[in-house]
Amino acid sequence: MDNELNSKVPQTGEETAEQEDYAVSAAEEILPEENTDTAVDSVSEDIADDGAELPVTEEAVPEEEEEKKERICPNCGREKAASGHEYCRKCEKKLVRVKLPLFSYIAGAAAILVSLFALIVAMLNILPSLQVFEGVILEKGRIIYPANENYRGADEVISTVQEHIGSTSVLSRFVARGSGLDEKIFRTTVKYYNPLRANQFVDYIFISPGASAYKEKSKSLKENREIYKAYEDTYSNFSAVYTKLAESEKIDPKDAENAIKSIESVRGKEGVEDVLIDLFEYDVAGMSSLGYEREREYLEAAVEDQKSSKYDWRFLYIKPYADCLIRDGKTDEATALLNDLAAEDKSAVDPYMQLAKIYKSTGETEKLKNTVYEYCANNLTSEGEHSDNSYTLLLYLYRVTGEFEEMKELAATAESVYDIMPEHDRQMALAYLAQGKYDEAFEKAYAADEEAYYRANYGDSGAMTEEIFATLYVSAFLCDKYGKKDTDNAQYLDDILRSFEGRTFSGGKVELIISGKADVKDILKEGGCDLI
């Protein structure tokens, strides 16, 4: 094949020699003797008298001379090639007329038609796929929540495309969400929230046509189910005691100690996770105000027991444990832990917020700013807007740097972009508190509380935070004491103050403000209110 094709390509001197060898051998094989002699003559000039082969160069075989040589038609191997042509006249006619087989025509046409159809399918899927692609990039960059949003957003794009082409059309079957996309949504939900919470959303996430069969095979779902079962199995041993205690308005320390004893009694039982025992004990200690030392003791036990646990329960205790480290002044240890957490999920606001507080407490303002800006840069929305959590962090930054006017402006922008975000209202309330505008502060704190309540009613179990209660209490207290009380919700001041009476808040800052031992402005500048 090489010889045949090379014979058609303009040759170098060396290749010409090869070609002529080929011609000689072909001539010897096929042609009658007298013809062979003629063919051999044409190459014999290249052979020296002593039989050694001379180096063949372009000078040795000038092109004009070569053209004059008689060549054998490479197709039939019998006739001489026509002058200036590759083949003999007969073969040339025959070869030009070589027809494409019918099957080849059909195959070629089918390839074109099917590829056109594939092109249409690709075009229909391009928008949702780009959305998923963006999610994949974000997930690889460990920016989990926006990745999750992108995956979920792809579903909306699919619906829009289906609406445009008609949901009953044949083409709409080619624009469908598959279980693989469900899996991506679930995976990022687990990472952003936690396996226990993600388990509650399984039926809302796996909605593809083959989801029910896929769920049985999915490895990540299986692992998640195991974790959830381990949690349920442990909790079921003392659920009655724990629930009773959690529902009590005021917890007697004796009841709390008894509850801890009954929780402790199941330790070592089959199917019971030691880490969870520690954490439920920590919860009881927190609920019944048994003191910070006890809380820390349980958290440290959880950290220790995690080492021997089959499952990763860190998501349950890492935030309070980091708080403990900060409170104990172990800022290096806390910073390392929080940096690890931040690297795992660059969209989780808690580690960044805690890091910001550490840098504030150590007076490292540049690091504080960099932490906040890094988070904001990583969490821009597709429209280039800040995420809701970015606004929270920026508001915190403005507060601790004393830029209250900028803070209020930013909070107003955040409110216009994101509906029902209690944290933005709370931050606005803190800005008013810091400026001594207690009536406005109370109104904003009240709005934050209402929004949190609304969110909690719609399933956001983490919306009603201690920080919101503390802000409302402090605002209500200062408004009642120093404000004009002429705002819309001032009538509820007494009820609110009564509901918080005797309640303690972790961190002790609220108590200091209420007792008049500390000035709210100083505490806010320290960033202390977030530690409540």
Added chain:
Amino acid sequence: MRLIYVIFKFLLFPGTFVRGVFEHLTCKILHLEVESEGYLRADEACGHVEHALATTHWSAWLMATGPGFVMFNAGMSFLYAGVFGIFYMGITPYDSLPLFIFYIVSIYAGVSFLCSLFPLTEDIMNYFDIAYHGEKKAPLILRILAFPLAIITRAGAFCERNCINFLLAAVFIALHIIFVL
């Protein structure tokens, strides 16, 4: 190397065959002599047709890049349809077996078409010889405009002859499996 080349060409036979068809069709359009009718052969010409070299720069250009142009567009359509469906939309056999098969076949067809994108080295070399070194060179503007694609085609033909394109296709699929799934 020849054995590997032939094995891959046969494994990716849809592209190999269709490439041969379009090359043959181009020869017919250009009235070039075609020596063999078989497209799937156990030699270096697998997926190509043996033909006389074009004599003008325009026909040499068409011979070198025309079939590749069709193969590229068809291959990309197949590949995009399949990759979007499997890797991004997440279609699994549990969702719809026919759809899953369609997307898998699309990826296969796409890879197979894209692995038969380039001409024989002789064809692109013929274009260079005629358009850039021959007596009747192509006009300067055409030579400049065609140069990037001609170089890519030449490099691609080299890659195809040395089986590098098959390796690239395998890497492409592997990266998608690792990265997206």
